[in-house]
Amino acid sequence: MSSKIFESRKLSKAEIKFRNAFERLKKNKPELLPKGTSLSQNNVAKEAGVDPSALRRSRYPELVHEIQKWLEAHKEVKTERSQRQVMLGQRSNNRDLRKRIETLTAQRDNALSRVLEAEYLIIQLNLENKSLKSRLPPIDISRFNDSNF
Structure with a gap:
């Protein structure tokens, strides 16, 4: 030197x-x-x-x-990041992505649960509707045809 x-x-x-x-x-x-x-x-x-x-x-x-x-x-000149800095950046990105996946999975599961609850309620209401219709006396349609409308 x-x-x-x-x-x-x-x-x-x-x-x-x-x-x-x-x-x-x-x-x-x-x-x-x-x-x-x-x-x-x-x-x-x-x-x-x-x-x-x-x-x-x-x-x-x-x-x-x-x-x-x-x-x-030389402020504008961007220096290369070391392997350690790159690795730490990737770890941080991966951690953020895992968190996002967990959040989205929880949101999906919640939405699916609500859809299943809504479907169950629709089935219950349809059964109740059929049951109530079966209890009604038959309607005489000929009465409506004879009337003056």
Whole structure:
């Protein structure tokens, strides 16, 4: 790993590590982090092999400014999601779909229950209607034909 000379002033070893890590992340060729890791101030520090709190604006104001400037310039570029993020997204979608299936199944079962209750009531009412019709005395239709309508 060759260190690049970024400015005419002398850089500390830590700043050189941060700058090299920044360059590797910009090129999507990290050594410590998984490939496809998004570029952020914390990830630059992690790629440099140090705690993220080590890369502070008070210690490295120019570098932090460069990182922020690069992030602002590349805001539109959508980074690829890691396999874990994809898997978690799929799990979440599957969980939502299972919930929806359960809800729809419950709604279907409720609707089917109501349909069966309605059919049972229709059968009961038809039987009652037949029973009541059988109790009525026969109607003499000839009476209606003779009347003056």
